[in-house]
Amino acid sequence: MEKAQEWFNYGIELAKEFGPKLVTAILIYIIGSWIIKNLISRIKKMMSKSKYDESLQKFLLDLATWSLKIFLIIVVISRLGVDVTTFAAVIAAAGLAVGLALQGSLSNFAGGVLIMIFRPYKIGDLIEAQGVIGVVKEIEIFTTKLTTPENKLAIVPNGAMANGNIVNYTAEKWIRVDLTIGIGYDEDIKKAKEVLLSVLIANPMVLRDPAPSVNVSNLGDSSVDFAVRPYCKAENYWDVYFSTLEDCKLALDKAGIEIPYPHSVEIQKKG
Numbered sequence: 001m002e003k004a005q006e007w008f009n010y011g012i013e014l015a016k017e018f019g020p021k022l023v024t025a026i027l028i029y030i031i032g033s034w035i036i037k038n039l040i041s042r043i044k045k046m047m048s049k050s051k052y053d054e055s056l057q058k059f060l061l062d063l064a065t066w067s068l069k070i071f072l073i074i075v076v077i078s079r080l081g082v083d084v085t086t087f088a089a090v091i092a093a094a095g096l097a098v099g100l101a102l103q104g105s106l107s108n109f110a111g112g113v114l115i116m117i118f119r120p121y122k123i124g125d126l127i128e129a130q131g132v133i134g135v136v137k138e139i140e141i142f143t144t145k146l147t148t149p150e151n152k153l154a155i156v157p158n159g160a161m162a163n164g165n166i167v168n169y170t171a172e173k174w175i176r177v178d179l180t181i182g183i184g185y186d187e188d189i190k191k192a193k194e195v196l197l198s199v200l201i202a203n204p205m206v207l208r209d210p211a212p213s214v215n216v217s218n219l220g221d222s223s224v225d226f227a228v229r230p231y232c233k234a235e236n237y238w239d240v241y242f243s244t245l246e247d248c249k250l251a252l253d254k255a256g257i258e259i260p261y262p263h264s265v266e267i268q269k270k271g
Contacts, residue, residue, distance in 0.1 A: 025079045032072040040065055058123075059116050062141050108142040111162030115139060125170040126234050130156050149238065170234040174207055177230050177241050181248055182223030184258045189216065189224060195255045196228055199247045205240050206230040223260045 040061060047057045116139075121127045125136045127146070132154045134146030144161050146154040169175050183192045193214050200212035210231050217227035228248065232240040252259060 021080050025076045028079055029072065029076050032075065036065065036068045036072065039068070059112065059139060059141065107159035108157045111158035111160070112139070112141045114162040115144070115158055120166050121168050121171075125168055126237070127169065128167040130160050130164055132156060169237070173233075174210065174231045175234045175237055177232060177237060177244065179228040179230075179241070179244060179248075180217065180225050181228050181245075181252075182220060182225045182260060183252070184260045185222075185224060187224070187257045191255065192224075192252065192257050193226065195251050195257065196226060196248055199244065199251050200228070200230045203230065203240065203243060203247070205232050205236045205243075207232055 043064065044057065044061055047060070115121075121136055123136050123139060127134070127136060132146055132148065134148040134154055136144065137147050137153070138145040139158075141158075143155050143157055146156065148154055181196065183189070193216075196214045197212065200206050200214070206212055207230075212230040213227075214229070215227050216224060218225040228244065230240055230244055249259065
């Protein structure tokens, strides 16, 4: 019974000593979290009014949120009576160990910072990087998310993005679609050129400036090849690519112009 009383008294003493600190620490955390949430919300509104780039907004907001949360945790821990200098030393030692173990993640963080500084692409751009083609959906601290033409989500590390080759198809106002269409040697080249050019001019997604072009690009073994070059906005690239191929074939057929194919293979199939 005396033992239980001793433990009870000891508990009372601990509650008197650490109770107010614990309650204060909890209040600081709750109030601090509320302040951080509202502050980030205000900063987001200010950025939106100032027309900050969407990708830059998200990156800076993520960075500010994590920085403020870490600061809040340090304040809460110090209110509990933990020596902040000792805590900082422990964090530094742990940070070194974690840093060595997560060199790739640190590289990705540095890559994210470089992407924000040099801006090789932004949200909404159509890019090709690390063997992936897609529209930039999000630029986060460690990764960049792309939506591929197949509507798949590709997540690429920022370290690789910052250190690799990037082709930005949306950086300029327009993009060129490169197509090669061949006709037989017995066909009228000038007539074929007119037919192909008329297809490009009739397509509303093909730009007038710069003007589309059709030129002989190669004299092949069995065909005269035309370089068919329409220009369009980046978002219309695949629509122009596929529609131009189909319309050129239909227009050449209508004009009686033959597109050569391997007749010998066809004969073998019939035989």
